[in-house]
Each structure stands twice: as C-alpha cells, then as structure tokens.
Amino acid sequence: MASIADSREDTGDWREPSDPGGTRRPRFTGYPFTLGVASGAPEPTSVVLWTRLAPESLGGGGVGSGAVVVRWEMADDERFERVVARGEVDAVSAHWYPFIAGDDVSPVGRTRTTPAIDARVDGLRFAIGSCQQYEQGYFAAHRHLADEDLDLMLFVGDYVYESSWGVGLVRRHVGGEPRTLAEYRTRHAQYKTDPDLQRLHAAVPWLVTWDDHEVDNDYADERSEDLDPEFLTRRAAGYRAYFEHMPLRAMARPRGPDMRLYARCEFGTLATIHVLDGRQYRSPQACPRAGRGGSNRVGPSCEELFREDRTMLGKTQERWLAAGLREAPESWNVIAEATLTAPAAVGEGDAQRFWTDAWDGYPAARDRLLEAIEDAAAQSCLLVSGDAHTNYVCDLHRGEPASATLATEFCGTSITSQGRPQEQTDEIRRDNPHIHLADSSQRGYVVFDVGTERCEARLRVVADVRDRATGVETLATFAVAAGRPGATRS
Ligand code: FE
Ligand code: CA
Numbered sequence: 001m002a003s004i005a006d007s008r009e010d011t012g013d014w015r016e017p018s019d020p021g022g023t024r025r026p027r028f029t030g031y032p033f034t035l036g037v038a039s040g041a042p043e044p045t046s047v048v049l050w051t052r053l054a055p056e057s058l059g060g061g062g063v064g065s066g067a068v069v070v071r072w073e074m075a076d077d078e079r080f081e082r083v084v085a086r087g088e089v090d091a092v093s094a095h096w097y098p099f100i101a102g103d104d105v106s107p108v109g110r111t112r113t114t115p116a117i118d119a120r121v122d123g124l125r126f127a128i129g130s131c132q133q134y135e136q137g138y139f140a141a142h143r144h145l146a147d148e149d150l151d152l153m154l155f156v157g158d159y160v161y162e163s164s165w166g167v168g169l170v171r172r173h174v175g176g177e178p179r180t181l182a183e184y185r186t187r188h189a190q191y192k193t194d195p196d197l198q199r200l201h202a203a204v205p206w207l208v209t210w211d212d213h214e215v216d217n218d219y220a221d222e223r224s225e226d227l228d229p230e231f232l233t234r235r236a237a238g239y240r241a242y243f244e245h246m247p248l249r250a251m252a253r254p255r256g257p258d259m260r261l262y263a264r265c266e267f268g269t270l271a272t273i274h275v276l277d278g279r280q281y282r283s284p285q286a287c288p289r290a291g292r293g294g295s296n297r298v299g300p301s302c303e304e305l306f307r308e309d310r311t312m313l314g315k316t317q318e319r320w321l322a323a324g325l326r327e328a329p330e331s332w333n334v335i336a337e338a339t340l341t342a343p344a345a346v347g348e349g350d351a352q353r354f355w356t357d358a359w360d361g362y363p364a365a366r367d368r369l370l371e372a373i374e375d376a377a378a379q380s381c382l383l384v385s386g387d388a389h390t391n392y393v394c395d396l397h398r399g400e401p402a403s404a405t406l407a408t409e410f411c412g413t414s415i416t417s418q419g420r421p422q423e424q425t426d427e428i429r430r431d432n433p434h435i436h437l438a439d440s441s442q443r444g445y446v447v448f449d450v451g452t453e454r455c456e457a458r459l460r461v462v463a464d465v466r467d468r469a470t471g472v473e474t475l476a477t478f479a480v481a482a483g484r485p486g487a488t489r490s
Contacts, residue, residue: 312362444448
C-alpha cells in the first residue's frame with residue numbers, strides 16, 4: 001500500500017487492500033466497474049480512492065463473500081508513463097488512477113492531494129451541490145461541474161433520496177422506500193449509474209456530508225418522522241450503504257448506527273473546510289405534529305424551540321468546530337453543512353412561522369455557532385449549505401440585522417430536486433433583510449473562487465433538468481472580501 005493513497009475497494013464486505021489470500025483471477029458475471037470510480041477526503045499526503053465491484057449494478061453491489069484482489073495504480077500523467085505508486089507526491093498536481101480486477105480495468109479517475117499545511121496557496125476553486133432526487137431530473141449539473149476545473153467538490157446532503165415524490169418524473173427508483181442494507185445499496189448503485197455523476201466523481205476529489213434523505217426524511221438522531229421503534233437498525237443500514245459508496249476515510253467506518261462523518265480539510269494557509277454532520281447528533285425537532293416526529297412550521301408560542309440545551313451538532317462536534325475555528329482564524333474558514341443557517345422565518349409577532357428542521361428550529365445552537373465564529377475572530381467565514389432547493393445568499397448576524405455581520409452564507413440550490421413556488425420564497429426574502437438573493441425556481445450548483453483578497457461565488461443554473469444535454473448559465477455572482485464578512489453582488 002503506497003502512502004499516497006488510502007484505497008478502498010468494496011467487495012461486499014470491506015477488506016484491507018493488503019489482505020492476503022484474495023482471488024487474483026476472479027470471474028465476474030459482467031464488467032465489475034459499473035458504478036465508476038471516485039476519490040475524496042484529500043490531505044497533503046493521501047487521498048481516498050474508491051470503487052465498488054458490481055457486475056450487476058442494481059443487485060445490491062458486491063461480488064459475494066470471497067475476497068477479490070483489486071489493484072490500483074496512480075500516475076502523474078493520463079497516459080500512465082510516470083506511475084507514482086509510492087513515494088513523493090507533488091502536492092497540488094493532478095494524478096490519474098484506474099482499478100484493476102482480474103482482466104477488467106476501471107475507467108481512469110483523476111484526483112489531487114491538498115497542498116502542504118504550510119504552503120502559501122493563492123487560489124482554491126470548489127463547488128457545492130446538494131439534493132439530487134433521481135426521478136426528478138438528469139444529473140446534467142454534474143457534467144457541467146466536471147468542466148468547471150474544480151480542485152474539490154463539496155456535496156452537502158441528499159445524495160440519494162429514500163422517497164419517491166415530485167411531478168413530471170423522468171425516471172423511476174428501483175424498489176420502494178429502502179429499509180434494509182440491500183435496499184439502500186441498490187438505491188446508491190442506481191444513482192451511481194448516472195453517467196454524469198460518474199464523470200464528476202472520476203474528475204475531482206469530493207468531500208461529503210449528508211442530510212436526512214440518505215436515511216429517512218426529517219429524522220433527528222434516533223427519532224424518525226413516523227416514530228419507528230426500530231429506527232436505529234434502519235439508520236445503521238443507511239449509514240453502512242453510504243459509507244460503502246462514498247470516498248470516505250476508513251475512520252468514518254460505521255459501528256452499528258454510529259458513524260463519524262464530520263471532518264476537516266485544509267488547503268495550505270488559504271482555507272480550512274469544516275464539514276459538519278447536522279443529523280446524527282441533533283435534538284428532535286421542536287413541537288412536531290401530534291403523534292409524529294419530524295419537521296413542522298411553528299410560531300413563537302412553541303417554547304421548546306428556544307430551549308438553550310437543544311443542539312444541532314451535539315456538544316462534542318460543537319467543541320470540535322470551535323477549536324478548529326481558533327486554529328486558523330486569519331484564513332478562510334468554510335463551514336459546510338446541510339441546512340440553511342440564516343434566519344428565514346416569515347410573518348411578524350405571534351404570526352411569525354419557523355421551519356423547525358433547519359437552523360431556525362435550533363436558535364440557541366445557531367447562536368452558539370455564531371458565537372464560536374465571533375470568539376475565534378474568524379473574519380473570513382463562509383457557510384455553505386443546501387436542503388432548501390433554493391439559492392440563498394445571506395449575511396449572518398447574532399441578533400438584530402443592525403449588528404455586525406459575522407459570516408456569509410451561500411445556500412446552494414438543488415442538483416435536481418424540485419423547489420417551492422417562487423412566490424413563497426419571495427415572502428421569505430421580504431421578511432428577512434439579511435437575505436440578498438432567494439431563488440427557488442432554478443436547479444444547479446455554486447462555484448467558489450477563493451483567493452487571498454476575496455472570494456467570488458458564481459450561482460450556476462441549468463436550463464432544464466429533464467434534458468440530459470441541458471446548458472448552464474450564471475444566475476448571479478457575489479463577492480466576499482477577506483476579513484470583511486457580507487456578500488456584495490458583482
Ligand atoms: Fe433535499
Ligand atoms: Ca427534510
């Protein structure tokens with residue numbers, strides 16, 4: 001095993017790549033690399049390479065219980081003239097890799113490690129994507145993302161959907177709502193058969209976090225929407241399948257229903273990306289409907305909503321984030337998480353309505369998050385999120401809008417998932433002056449060019465998710481100056 005790559009090949013049951021005694025001349029019933037290749041979790045001296053052997057892509061993946069030797073190679077050049085299987089790695093240059101099993105060779109992926117921790121990096125280009133309901137559209141956004149020359153792709157949740165919903169579907173899920181490991185594996189495999197998703201995974205390393213739909217709509221820690229007493233068993237299956245299909249570090253390997261997903265990624269002295277998990281440790285949503293769990297729209301009479309002890313991240317992750325912000329407050333700190341942090345309630349006084357699943361449902365926890373940013377004096381702080389199927393560009397304050405802006409939030413619209421009517425989104429914008437832009441009418445992603453002086457964010461939108469060949473254009477561009485939180489339209 002070379003030091004540059006922490007390779008993960010799933011053969012149904014995960015084996016260490018150095019595990020001796022696997023079959024070197026396996027016979028597959030078909031081409032085993034139907035789910036493509038991926039890389040992720042880059043560090044200065046390592047990057048995770050991923051594939052999963054699946055001769056029958058929708059059969060739950062895997063090739064039975066016997067170990068199969070899967071080899072990988074990594075080269076400096078696309079034609080594999082300079083194979084760098086081990087040893088020194090040039091920090092930010094691209095590397096190419098295929099996997100080999102028996103006589104079969106996977107598509108060639110491209111990846112890169114991150115710069116050395118103390119490297120003076122002057123640019124980082126990354127994008128955020130979220131919410132890719134498979135039935136509602138093709139993943140054309142990923143094809144365009146593959147052409148954006150990214151250093152890194154950040155996916156902030158709803159990578160698969162457990163549920164079928166929406167209007168005018170272009171394709172259908174195989175099977176009903178997944179509950180078992182085999183069913184979650186099939187769901188992931190089906191999403192991974194989309195050629196444009198495979199293409200982006202093969203083009204650039206990913207960092208990922210999840211939201212609710214990777215397991216079940218609106219779940220909160222161990223409470224499910226329908227108060228399923230067996231929910232933790234289901235969560236374990238969902239987490240396990242997620243781990244098996246994502247380019248995650250081995251440290252993320254689930255133990256039953258528990259899985260350590262939150263992680264940090266540093267880009268030299270320029271930027272630190274803190275990837276948060278807002279599902280696994282959160283308090284249940286406040287004031288749910290009678291006999292139910294999950295989200296609700298509640299007024300200020302819901303006292304539970306405002307309780308100090310309610311948490312979105314859990315105490316341990318809160319402390320981990322605060323400590324991470326104190327490490328490098330002078331650089332860009334990108335906080336990646338699933339749901340909208342900025343206040344987005346509509347109405348006034350007793351008629352005000354809060355959506356309890358996003359940070360509006362956890363006001364004390366949101367205040368602690370902003371306090372951690374303020375206490376660390378992290379003045380170049382970007383929050384990036386998803387879930388809302390809406391592009392929001394927001395300035396973040398503690399308390400009144402007149403108080404100092406502490407950070408800037410870009411909530412990216414969905415890759416495919418349908419958004420609410422724009423009239424409702426206009427109401428949210430009307431009642432929340434810290435929101436510069438709110439658009440739920442279009443699908444797409446956001447590209448960030450982070451530099452030493454400023455960060456530029458381009459909101460990219462596709463014309464029609466029902467058309468695989470659809471084009472992309474820029475809806476708006478915003479800039480944030482280093483050390484001066486708040487977005488300016490450019
Ligand atoms: Fe979603
Ligand atoms: Ca939800």
